[in-house]
Amino acid sequence: MSFHEIRFPADLSFGALGGPERRTDIVALTSGHEERNTPWAHARRRYDAGLGLRSLDDIEALVAFFEARRGQLFGFRWKDWSDYKSCKPSRKPGGEDQVIARGDGETRSFQLVKTYRSGPGVYARPITKPVAGTVTAAVQNVEQREGVHFDLDITTGILTFREPPLAGVEITAGYEFDVPVRFDTDRIMVSVASFQAGQVPDVPVVEVRV
Known part of the structure; x- marks a missing residue:
C-alpha cells in the first residue's frame, strides 16, 4: 500500500x-x-x-x-x-499501561495493542503507527529499554525482543500513536x-x- x-x-x-x-x-x-x-x-x-x-x-x-x-x-x-495515548489523556504513557501479550518462551515479536473496556465488553485495537521515541515496555513489571532489550518497527507497531520472554510472563507497553x-x-x-x-x-x- x-x-x-x-x-x-x-x-x-x-x-x-x-x-x-x-x-x-x-x-x-x-x-x-x-x-x-x-x-x-x-x-x-x-x-x-x-x-x-x-x-x-x-x-x-x-x-x-x-x-x-x-x-x-x-x-x-x-x-x-x-485518543493518542496508551493511558488516560491526563497521564504520561508508561511501560505498564497496556497488556500486549504473555510470553511463551519462544515468540519474540508482538503487536502493540490498546484495549478498550466498558462493563463486560472488551475490544483490543492494533496500534500500527506508534510515535518514535515514546514507546516503553516492561516484562513482568521489569522495565525494558529500546535498543537494548527490544527493537520497534514504527511503521507496523511490532515490538521485537532480543530474547524471547519466558513462558507465562506478562508483556506490557506504553506509547503515543498516530x-x-x-x-x-x-x-x-x-x-x-x-x-x-x-x-x-x-x-x-x-x-x-x-
Whole structure:
C-alpha cells in the first residue's frame, strides 16, 4: 500500500471533528426481534480536517500537504487529539499501561495493542503507527529499554525482543500513536472570501488498513 510516514500537521488536526465508525448489519425478524452482526473486526475512524483551519496560512499548509500526498493516492499519519495515548489523556504513557501479550518462551515479536473496556465488553485495537521515541515496555513489571532489550518497527507497531520472554510472563507497553489515514476526496474547494467569513472547507479524512 502507498503510505508516507509523515504526520498531518498536528496544529491543524487539533480541533478537527471525528472518531470511530462501526458497520453493523441489522435484520428485523417478523417477531420484532433483531439479529445484529458486523463484517468489521475493527472500527474505522473518520475526521474532517477542515475544522482545524484558522488562518490563510493554515489553508496554504493544507493544500501543500494535500498536493504532496497526490490527493487520495498516499496515506499518512494523523494525530487524533481525543485518543493518542496508551493511558488516560491526563497521564504520561508508561511501560505498564497496556497488556500486549504473555510470553511463551519462544515468540519474540508482538503487536502493540490498546484495549478498550466498558462493563463486560472488551475490544483490543492494533496500534500500527506508534510515535518514535515514546514507546516503553516492561516484562513482568521489569522495565525494558529500546535498543537494548527490544527493537520497534514504527511503521507496523511490532515490538521485537532480543530474547524471547519466558513462558507465562506478562508483556506490557506504553506509547503515543498516530492513526493511518488518507484523504477521502481528490479535491479541496477553498473560497478565501467564505473562509474569512467563518466558513471552512470540508476536508474528509478516513482511516486505512495497514
